[in-house]
Amino acid sequence: MTRRIFPAHNTCYRKIVMPNASPEFNTKRSFLKYLMVFVSGFIAFFSSWGIARFVFSGTGQKVDRTISKELFQSINREKPYFIPQAEAWIIKGQNLSESVAFDDRCTHLGCRYKWNQDKDLFECPCHGSEFDIHGQVLRGPATRHLPRLYLTEASSQMLRISEH
Amino acid sequence: MRRDSLTAFLEHIHPRSVPEISTRVSFTFCLGGLATAMFLVEILTGALLMLYYFPSIPNAYPSIQRVMYFAPYGFVFRNIHYWAGQAMVILVLVHMVRVFLTQSYLPPRQLNWVIGVILLGLVFIEDFTGYLLVWDERAHWAWTIARNLTEKIPYVGDGFASVLFGPLHVSDLCLIRVYAWHVLFLPATLAFLMSIHYWKVRKDGGISTPL
Numbered sequence: 001m002t003r004r005i006f007p008a009h010n011t012c013y014r015k016i017v018m019p020n021a022s023p024e025f026n027t028k029r030s031f032l033k034y035l036m037v038f039v040s041g042f043i044a045f046f047s048s049w050g051i052a053r054f055v056f057s058g059t060g061q062k063v064d065r066t067i068s069k070e071l072f073q074s075i076n077r078e079k080p081y082f083i084p085q086a087e088a089w090i091i092k093g094q095n096l097s098e099s100v101a102f103d104d105r106c107t108h109l110g111c112r113y114k115w116n117q118d119k120d121l122f123e124c125p126c127h128g129s130e131f132d133i134h135g136q137v138l139r140g141p142a143t144r145h146l147p148r149l150y151l152t153e154a155s156s157q158m159l160r161i162s163e164h
Numbered sequence: 165m166r167r168d169s170l171t172a173f174l175e176h177i178h179p180r181s182v183p184e185i186s187t188r189v190s191f192t193f194c195l196g197g198l199a200t201a202m203f204l205v206e207i208l209t210g211a212l213l214m215l216y217y218f219p220s221i222p223n224a225y226p227s228i229q230r231v232m233y234f235a236p237y238g239f240v241f242r243n244i245h246y247w248a249g250q251a252m253v254i255l256v257l258v259h260m261v262r263v264f265l266t267q268s269y270l271p272p273r274q275l276n277w278v279i280g281v282i283l284l285g286l287v288f289i290e291d292f293t294g295y296l297l298v299w300d301e302r303a304h305w306a307w308t309i310a311r312n313l314t315e316k317i318p319y320v321g322d323g324f325a326s327v328l329f330g331p332l333h334v335s336d337l338c339l340i341r342v343y344a345w346h347v348l349f350l351p352a353t354l355a356f357l358m359s360i361h362y363w364k365v366r367k368d369g370g371i372s373t374p375l
Contacts, residue, residue, distance in 0.1 A: 053236040054212055 065161040066154055072099075080115045080122070080133065088149060088161050089115065089122070091133060101149040101161045102135050108142035122146070179370050186371040195259035196365075200358065202252035209245040210347065217297070219343040220336045224299035249291055256287050268372030276364040283357050286350055289328075293346040299339060307338065 065086045072092070075081045080089045082104070093099040102122075106113045111126035121138060122131040130139040135146030147163070154160035185191055216235055218227040231238035260280060263269060269277035292310065296303045307329060314325035328345065330338035365371065 050237040050240065051212060054238060054241060055215060057234075057236050 065149075066158045067161070068158055070157075072151075072159055079117065082115070083161075086161055087112075090151070090161075096151055096153070096159070099151050100135075101151060102146040103149060106142055107137075107144040107146060108140075179366060182370060192262060192371055193258075195255050195262055196361075199252055199255040199259055202248045202255060203354065203358070205248040206245060206252065207351065209241045209248065210351075212241050213245055214347060217343075219297070219339045221299065221334070221339060224297065224339060228298055245294075249294055253287055253291050256284055260284060263372065266372050273364075273368045273372065276361060276368060279357055279361050279364065283354065283361060286354050286357070290346065290350045290354065293342050293350065296342045297339070297346060304334065307334070307342070 065088065067083055067086060067090075071083075072090075075090060075092045077092045080091050080102075082089050086101075087104050088101045089104055090099065090101045104112050106124040106126065106129050108124065108127055108129050111124050113122045113124040113129070113131070115121075116123040119130075120133070122133075122135075124130070124142070127141050128139065129137065129142035131142070131146050132138055135148060137143065137145055149161050149163060152160050152162060213231060216227055216231045216238065218224060228242070231242050233239075263277065263280065292306075296307050296310075311325050311329040311332075314328060315321045317324060326332075328341075330341035
């Protein structure tokens, strides 16, 4: 039986096994080193991902932009009606397609405006911006009108407030 | 950080030479180092759990339920925190047995032995305060028993129990006090004494070989 003797540092093997690898990537020791770095990086990446999900969970409250049809029927058409869980004002029209809603944040810096019954307008408590019942700017510093939201049917019982 | 400066830092905290016998893992089983690793795991996972924990009587247990069942990976972090805590207690105890069996309490290491015993006591208290923070029925009665036992220490018992466990009657103040001990004062003291403990190992001739 013949035994093939391999030289300890056979440069041919480097070329055959890993032709494109960097010169450091040739010995068993360096391979193990890179493997360790790879495995550590893999573990670190997924640990960080889990930690990030844990840390960021529950920090942003989700807005439930649905209301029941029953509630919608009970809304008075005379004035805007505020839905706290939807963070929106509803202005009821003759029917669903004529009804509109506005997000309750001012277009200036995002403070939550309120309906001023005496003046018949929306008034922002932070910097005094005013909007009429159609969401048009009456007084600054806000320059943009309130973005209009639409009411659509979500199910047989519920309505959805959305941008489209 | 450049690689050579990192290497220099590691060489700085390691001794320049070590006895050959101490390079065997079976000589110390690296128990002190493992306990320190558990301590670091506790710090990391504890900091994460602090984002959800609410130290008040009506909210403590629901906040832990929230971590366990609603927060993403919350059960993983809480279980790691719990089991690393138990492992730390066991590792510190076995470390102490090893130190005793190798007679490492003898001079010149007698001060480090005393610091080690204090660290052991602090680890027990740290573990116990964590057990109380859950504030379920078991923790409530554990708090009552521990406070009553502490009160029985002659002369200083009443004051010591008040400082450690808060007012006599259960209220939010008791839980906040236990919480403050658990997350701030005890870990800070542990970290400080552990630094001295490590420094003394180096100063007293390295890992405890026969002198």
